Amino acid sequence: MESLHYLLMKSHSLMQKCIFSQAQKIGLTSGQPKILDYLYEHEGSDQKTIASYCEIEPATLVSILLRMEQKGLIERRQKEGNRRSLFVYMTEKGRNSAEQIHMFFDQYDKEAEKNMTESEVNELKRLLTVVCENLNRKEK
Amino acid sequence: MESLHYLLMKSHSLMQKCIFSQAQKIGLTSGQPKILDYLYEHEGSDQKTIASYCEIEPATLVSILLRMEQKGLIERRQKEGNRRSLFVYMTEKGRNSAEQIHMFFDQYDKEAEKNMTESEVNELKRLLTVVCENLNRKEK
DNA sequence: GTTGTATAATTAGAATACTAATTATACGAA
DNA sequence: TTCGTATAATTAGTATTCTAATTATACAAC
Numbered sequence: 001m002e003s004l005h006y007l008l009m010k011s012h013s014l015m016q017k018c019i020f021s022q023a024q025k026i027g028l029t030s031g032q033p034k035i036l037d038y039l040y041e042h043e044g045s046d047q048k049t050i051a052s053y054c055e056i057e058p059a060t061l062v063s064i065l066l067r068m069e070q071k072g073l074i075e076r077r078q079k080e081g082n083r084r085s086l087f088v089y090m091t092e093k094g095r096n097s098a099e100q101i102h103m104f105f106d107q108y109d110k111e112a113e114k115n116m117t118e119s120e121v122n123e124l125k126r127l128l129t130v131v132c133e134n135l136n137r138k139e140k
Numbered sequence: 141m142e143s144l145h146y147l148l149m150k151s152h153s154l155m156q157k158c159i160f161s162q163a164q165k166i167g168l169t170s171g172q173p174k175i176l177d178y179l180y181e182h183e184g185s186d187q188k189t190i191a192s193y194c195e196i197e198p199a200t201l202v203s204i205l206l207r208m209e210q211k212g213l214i215e216r217r218q219k220e221g222n223r224r225s226l227f228v229y230m231t232e233k234g235r236n237s238a239e240q241i242h243m244f245f246d247q248y249d250k251e252a253e254k255n256m257t258e259s260e261v262n263e264l265k266r267l268l269t270v271v272c273e274n275l276n277r278k279e280k
Numbered sequence: 281g282t283t284g285t286a287t288a289a290t291t292a293g294a295a296t297a298c299t300a301a302t303t304a305t306a307c308g309a310a
Numbered sequence: 311t312t313c314g315t316a317t318a319a320t321t322a323g324t325a326t327t328c329t330a331a332t333t334a335t336a337c338a339a340c
Contacts, residue, residue, distance in 0.1 A: 001262070001265050001266075001269075002265065002269070003245065003246075003249055004249045004252055004253065004261070004264070004265060004268075005155050005159070005245050005248065005249055005252075007265055007268040007269065007272065008148070008151050008152045008155050008268070009152055009155075009156075009174070009195065010195055010272050011148050011152075011268050011271045011272050011275070012148045012149055012151075012152035013195040014195075014271075014272060014275035014276060014279060015145050015148055015149075015275060016149075017279055018275055018278060018279060019145070020298090021279075029298095029324090029325060029326085030297085030298075030325070030326070031325070031326050031327085034149070046288080046289095047288075047289065048287085048288060048289085055149065055150055055153040055154075056326085056327070056328090057327075057328060057329080058288075058289065058290085059289085059290070059291080059327085059328075059329080059330095060326065060327050060328070061289095062289070062290060062291085063325080063326075063327090064325085064326075064327095067325080082335090082336085083334080083335060083336090084287070084288050084289075084334070084335045084336065085287090085288060085289085085335095086288080086289070105143065105145050106143075108145065108275070108278070109143055109144045109145055111274055111275065111278050112144055112145075112271045112274050112275055113144065113271075113274075114274045115270055115273075115274065116267065116270060120267060121144070122141070123263060123267070124144070124264065124267040124268070124271075125141050125142065125144060125147055126141075127256065127260060127263070127264040127267075128144075128147040128148070128151050128264070129141075129142070129147065130255055130256060131151045131154075131252045131253075131264075132147065132150050132151050132154060133255075134251055134252050134253075134254045134255065135151070135154035135155060135158055135248070135251065135252055136154060138158060138248070138251050139154060139157055139158060139161075160328090169294090169295060169296085170295070170296070170327085170328075171295070171296050171297085186318080186319095187318075187319065188317085188318060188319085196296085196297070196298090197297070197298060197299080198318075198319065198320085199297085199298075199299080199300095199319085199320070199321080200296065200297050200298070201319095202319070202320060202321085203295080203296075203297090204295085204296075204297095207295080222305090222306085223304080223305060223306090224304070224305045224306065224317070224318050224319075225305095225317090225318060225319085226318080226319070
């Protein structure tokens with residue numbers, strides 16, 4: 001049986017490739033789907049929060065958002081009384097893309113979960129959550 | 141509960157960060173550990189095979205190997221009667237790094253598997269293998 | 281109020297990753 | 311033998327990712 005770290009790398013890599021193959025059909029680059037998927041349910045978040053959830057550095061997010069802004073997918077706005085943070089909103093075009101991306105993620109999750117019972121899927125997710133907690137504690 | 145694609149991304153990302161934090165202490169960059177870990181048990185593979193196992197494109201491997209060759213970690217050699225493929229071997233220095241990297245992977249796998257029984261770990265690996273098979277079939 | 285510290289975003293520079301196109305080699309069929 | 315196709319590695323160009331350093335803002339303590 002393969003090692004855990006290899007299986008994590010491989011399963012993530014395959015999922016990433018599946019999503020990207022669909023995302024590029026609607027004109028998105030590889031870094032954009034996860035951002036749109038987050039904004040789909042958390043529009044108006046500040047950049048630090050988005051970066052943290054997406055497991056990328058704030059500096060990385062800057063360059064992705066810049067491209068998304070140029071492509072007309074998002075807008076960044078300040079809020080009254082806070083000139084330090086920037087809050088990210090989708091345009092109409094961005095929302096359309098986000099809806100499609102959300103569907104793609106959902107569809108490939110279902111694909112990945114084939115040949116498993118519902119309780120196996122739940123067990124897989126539970127154990128992956130334990131893995132995340134274990135490594136998060138160790139990362140400090 | 142989080143979605144499967146998010147848990148795969150997060151668990152892989154945390155593992156990657158753990159490994160890289162150790163790898164950089166011994167002078168490695170982020171793309172090198174997985175190559176060395178593969179060579180540890182498969183020295184003498186050609187580039188196409190390495191790239192395939194590591195889930196990266198051959199073109200990406202070229203730039204990683206170039207840097208590893210310059211740092212004196214590996215050598216690439218031709219074999220009698222095949223001037224098309226290049227086969228990758230570790231130097232003494234490369235082998236030392238590979239041994240340490242192999243230990244790091246092992247150590248973080250154990251860390252990730254804490255708070256699980258042995259049968260839970262096996263079940264996790266089995267289900268991840270199913271995920272890989274499902275997505276591999278869909279990727280075509 | 282001024283000063284010091286903390287926080288959010290950005291910039292610069294290097295490494296990794298992709299695709300598409302190119303070069304070189306191998307090999308089967310006409 | 312030569313021609314066409316397939317394969318392995320590389321190059322070029324773009325996007326993502328990181329760290330370290332910088333800029334701008336916020337806020338607490340004096």
